[in-house]
Amino acid sequence: MPTAGPYRLERQLSRCEVGDVWSGAGERGRPVTVARLNELASADERWRGAFQAAAEALGQAGADRLPVTASDHAAERPWVACSGPEGSAAEIFTALGQTLEPVAPVPGPPPAAGETTAEPPADPVRAESAPAEPEPPTIPFQAVPRPASAQPVSAQPVSAQPVSAQPVSAQPVSGDSMSNLPAFGNPISAVPVSATPTSYPRTADDGPRPDRLLLLIVTLVSLLVGAAGGAAVVAATGGGEPAATAGPAPATWTDAQLLLPSTPPAAPGLPPAPDGEWPEDWPTFEGQESGVRDVTDLDGVGFDFRIPEGWSCVLAEKAAAAVHYRCGIFAGETVTTGGDLFVRACPAVCDDAARVALRQREEAWGLRWTSGTSLRSWIENPEVDGKPTYGVLYVGFWRGAPEEVLNREVVLRMTAPAAAAAEVRKVADTVRDRTYTQ
CATH class of the missing domain: 3.40.1000 (Protein Transport Mog1p; Chain A)
Structure with missing residues (x-):
């Protein structure tokens, strides 16, 4: 069974491009929801920093804050555990502009003839009979069949919904020039990827989120955009049109430019x-x-x-x-x-x-x-x-x-x-x- 620090991860609830959300339990069986970055996002310091910043911003949002109980941002795969309603930790990925896809529970075996089907327990996280799903594989990078180039991205207007921008490509635009080196498609970008903005699940009253939390998230996304070399500049003001700028395409190097040998090694390791x-x-x-x-x-x-x-x-x-x-x-x-x-x-x-x-x-x-x-x-x-x-x-x-x-x-x-x-x-x-x- 996968774990995150002291927590057992018992059932996967949802996943997105950069991570997953699990229901789990602590050492004393207290239920929690855990959000984790996946392996590819964990290898990118920009995503690690964005994940930590989003969790801290949501955890300090006054009365409407996210109920964070523990976290480890220095782990091989950073994670944050939250109490409260099942799935509450998913709010971190929502704040990063990610679209979470629900993961269907693993069905149990059909009942034998003559047996009645018992009602599921009120808290499936704590049920001893709940099936444990194996840890899902990380979404791999896909090979690029032909040269691709980065597309300029327009910034989205700021609204009361989580701010998002379109993905910025960071892939090599050549396969042959790197010889035996792979080319990658859909790489993790410094700009969180989002489709339709998703509303935050409520943890307190039904009123709007504090304005300072929205500004924190807008600032976070703006900083990430700047770190990526600039595909969009998000305006955190109520009036005017957001400005958009196009950054340079990722550099592509030939073997000669990398001072790599032109022939394979005679005795590789x-x-x-x-x-x-x-x-x-x-x-x-x-x-x-x-x-x-x-x-x-x-x-x-x-x-x-x-x-x-x-x-x-x-x-x-x-x-x-x-x-x-x-x-x-x-x-x-x-x-x-x-x-x-x-x-x-x-x-x-x-x-x-x-x-x-x-x-x-x-x-x-x-x-x-x-x-x-x-x-x-x-x-x-x-x-x-x-x-x-x-x-x-x-x-x-x-x-x-x-x-x-x-x-x-x-x-x-x-x-x-x-x-x-x-x-x-x-x-x-x-x-x-x-x-x-x-």
Whole structure:
């Protein structure tokens, strides 16, 4: 049975594009309704922030507030539990402009001949015999069969109903240009998707919602629109026509612009073993130790990291959506200890499938990846090309800025004589530490 924190999720009530609503019970059997983001929306910081902001706004709306009993916005799938009438937590998705579709209950077995059908209990959430529905699969992204482009969106007038805007496309507009990388349709946008606005279910009197709650929701949607790059600007005033502006279409990159190899790897990595943990026994750069220097402001990298004294980093190549540096100890143009650092853009929707596809583009000595998540994976090789040369390959995904969605990939590939293995391990650790996104 699925859970959300201490709550058992017993029956799914409804679902929408970005989440679902369940009836459930706490440790003492007290009934609640739980709203959760789905996996795809949970991977987008804009949706996580919007979900939290909507829940907090509704939970602070005076006498008409949403009866929130518990929440966890830092969970893998953020959730909010509410007391009160069944389905009350659905109001969060309604405030985000989502259209909820009811989920029919799972029918029980027909009664045997001669038996009478008992009336259902007054509270199906608490009924011991209520069938538990398995957790539904997350709605996947669908492949785009042909190039698609983003359409400008007109803002909707503000009314007493929840404010909504039309979806903003964020999909790559090319399939072939990304080679083995998938193209996506109907991605989660920063603007909540809505059809016909749905009225809020009442939890107190039948009077209108406080004006400040409406303004909070309008402000929330306006902020999300701005974060998306602007498909519509919602006017939160009573008079005048709302202004509309069209933002640029999502960028599409070719393999050359991403500095991806033109041919598949000869020895890609094998699927990772689950539950991989970063090695705790790896050496690290400690504090202000001598013999270490900070690398800052490398053009196109976007983060600082540390390397041993005597190492240097030189630009190898740069493209529209990627940069490649060679860092280490040089003998002429040959790196004797060290190797390559790539930083490139991730597809517009940098979800699990896109991350795995990028990882599969790397030469990985045919060894098995270590990874507990597709956000970061690595391989150690004690004998590169059959020689006593140590090698390490690290692939991670991160945000170019804390407020952005997951949008960058970093690849570190380094080798060293066995006696200098600790040096490249330290560099790999500092790159992981500066870029790893939880």
